[in-house]
Amino acid sequence: MSVAVAVDDGVGHEARPSASEAGPATKRIVVSYGFWIFLLSDIVMFSAFFAAYAVLAQATAGGPSGVQLFHQRSVAIETGCLLASSYSCGLMSLAIGSRRYGITYLDALVTFVLGAAFLVLELREFAGMIAVGAGPQRSAFLSAFFTLVGCHGLHVTAGLVWLVVMMAQVAIKGFRPTVERRLLCFSLFWHALDIVWVWLFTVVYLMGVRS
Amino acid sequence: MTDTRYDRAPGDASALPDAEQGTSGAIVYTIGLVLAVGLTGLSFWVANTSLLWAGGISLGLTVLAIAQMGVHLVFFLHVTTGPDNTNNVMALAFGVLIVILVVIGSLLIMADLNDSMMPGPELMNLQMQR
């Protein structure tokens, strides 16, 4: 009876017939896969808010609709900011891979600033709508809008907080395996947020302005 | 260590997560950015132009959104169809399936229920007056 001596040992790379028999995966794969599954669950949550928005999109209760409220210029700038921050996050991942501290901090700062700019613009938009009496309590459509877009904004906020904490970890602990794994998870999160935003600005703003 | 030929962490660019990527990695991200900017700009144009038939605009925007998502997945998240990425793609496919069922299912059902509802007060009054 052959017995494997330890877990993380090369148990014969050469004769493995299939991937599913290779034994437990590395920590990097396990952690990032788990986070990947979490992201998918988060996207399912967004889809529930999305479905609610789609169902309630016409329920303006005699109040203002999207056509009257949305400003495309602001949305375009927000979209640009988030997309650029995804790019800088990608560059940050490369810097982490090559262990370059300075570039990592720089790219993290750029990502943070762009993400914060996105949030500021979005909050200004919300404040503007509330000021003209188009707050979430006005109608079901507005409730759904504020919740869907606001949920995304909350995720961006959480991401920014996480980024700051991660930079603190890099500063204090350096590029340890745990820190690297968490940074990989962060970049997955940040890119996923941009993907969700693609759907949001397409369906809510671009299609909303047409109707 | 388990042979990474067989398995890749989602988000990792290649089987060997070392410093080789360097500049070639930056090119991938840059191409992705350019494509995404182009598609985004195209979306805004499609939404505002009068050159296209109005009925097809929603479909066009949807296609563009899917394309943008694809650019993100391939260039930023390095999701490929290689055998080392199978688990990641399967999970993504499962997630997408659920999203489609939730959104399309809810829309179809709620629209169907709506069709069975009585008309609203304004319309009712109108009908009564006739």
Added chain:
Amino acid sequence: MSLLGKLDWSAIPFDQPIIMGASGGMILAVVSVLSWVTLKGYVPYLWREWITSVDHKRIGIMYTVLALVMLLRGFSDAILMRTQQAVAAGGSQGYLPPEHFDQIFSAHGTIMIFFMAMPFVIGMMNFVVPLQLGVRDMAFPTLNSVALGLTASGILLTNISLAVGEFSKAGWVAYPPLSGLQFSPGVGVDYYLWALQISGVGTLMTGINFVTTILKTRAPGMSYMRMPVFCWTSLAANLLIVAAFPVLTATFAMLLLDRYLGFHFFTIGGQGNPMMYVNLFWIWGHPEVYILVLPAFGIFSEVVSTFSGKPLFGYRSMVAATMAICVLSFVVWLHHFFTMGASANVNGFFGVMTMVIAVPTGVKVFNWLFTLYGGRIRFTVPILWSIGFMVTFVIGGMTGVLMAVPPADFQLHNSLFLIAHFHNVIIGGTVFGVMAGYNYWFPKAFGFQLDERWGKISFWCWLIGFYIAFMPLYGLGLMGMTRRMQHYDVASWQPWLVVAACGVAVILAGIVSQIIQLVVSIRNREHLKVTADPWDGRTLEWATASPPPAWNFAVLPQVTDVDAFWKKKQRERVQAQPASERKFEPIEVPKNSATGFVTAFFAVITGFALIWHIWWMAGVGAIGIFVTVLAFAFRDEEEIEIPAEQVARFEREHEAEIAV
């Protein structure tokens, strides 16, 4: 703004003697247990070995303990309902006023589903899956502990509602507009929503943990088609958790926004749409019942093959059926609201899909039967539960297929026929399954068996009691009795309800027998001691000592077939090296962590504060959770090392019983 939000002395129901008595009893029980534990000096041991443990085996046992305690709480609600309905005929109002009765049926459903069935099933999976996969722990041990803590938080909040404030009166599903602020202005629905949001986060963590563990960490050689069937059903159930629970989180969030911030998702004003809640709720609700039953199916597969002495019949078709159920469970949800007014086409589609999903379940039943056929069956307690399941679940399933026909459902929706159906499948499926699992894996967890005689008594009481309690309800449903009735005028219903109440008494005898079984077994544990493999099992958990060491396997097993342990036994231990000759390496195990407990503590504070509108306290709780997560993120050591000599010593001591 008051410092304590909406909370004041009127929150305590001094004017309701039954509730005061129940609260008093509950508080007395909790205080007695805590005092006894403290005075006996067990606190340091409990803190070190259980509360801060991230070991999947300990966590699994703690989940099971929570479930068993909540079974008592939920069952006492059942006793109250059955006795009330047995007497409240004609002009009689019974002894439970409507405001109380409504809280009872709401609490009964919420507790039984979220705080009994889910923790029980999760506890079974937690204990068994890593052992069956031949690995040392789950993928994310500390996350596991946090999930347990959040589940406990939800349980604590729900039980606090008995003494402070009230519980929801809107049923376990909490449909708006009844559950909205206008028609439920009290704290009851808020207790319900926050308890379930908090424990829902924990459940989602569990789902992520299991999917990752099963897909990414298995012993070398264990390909997908060599995994035990219990691991396949656990995978399917946890994929459902990951896919469905976010929808529930979103739906409850929308209802909370309606209640707290005046949004208009489900309100009548503002063009809200209450029907959308029903739609979204059941998108979660249907997969939920499969989350409950799939692990039970897995338990039955293990038990039936072990006690027939045969490999499970049709392994591949079992796997295919399991994954088919997993996917199909997402296309049937409208059958929960056929009567809400969808068109015939839509109703028809979902009716057909509901019938289709019965097919893979039928495949499974046939596989179990064919496994039993030709085997040398040992009639132990677990196999009794399994056979009871097969008969009971099939009956329940058939009544489900009956109601899948929309015109029939228009008659039976929300009648006692529906109540009988879902209790038939949940009790026959999930409850019988976890009882079988409890008896089957108890010796592995604790090193001694449960008393067989009391086990058999409890099984027969449960089985007979179930039929006496629920078969009359089928008849009552067909006679037109609706669910959730606090009193009724039709005198001819009463005899049936009295019979049902007697059935509850028999089930009570079953539960009492199980308590006696546990007490007797603990007293007799020296005589009931077992070795690694008391049942002549087929899967890898039986290859470890009973109870297994913290590291499960000194050396990860190399798997070459399905039923990995059985194959090893066939090759016998002749070829194995005695433990004294084998070389062992030090093993790293995850470090204990107080993160789960502390997070749970702050979650209760946050939840309670949000329910009572004590905003400053909610802020404190939220900051507390954030700081706890930070403390965990910045810790320096993640694992402790078990020295090789300790491993070697353990293996030598248990050499005779461990086969690997």
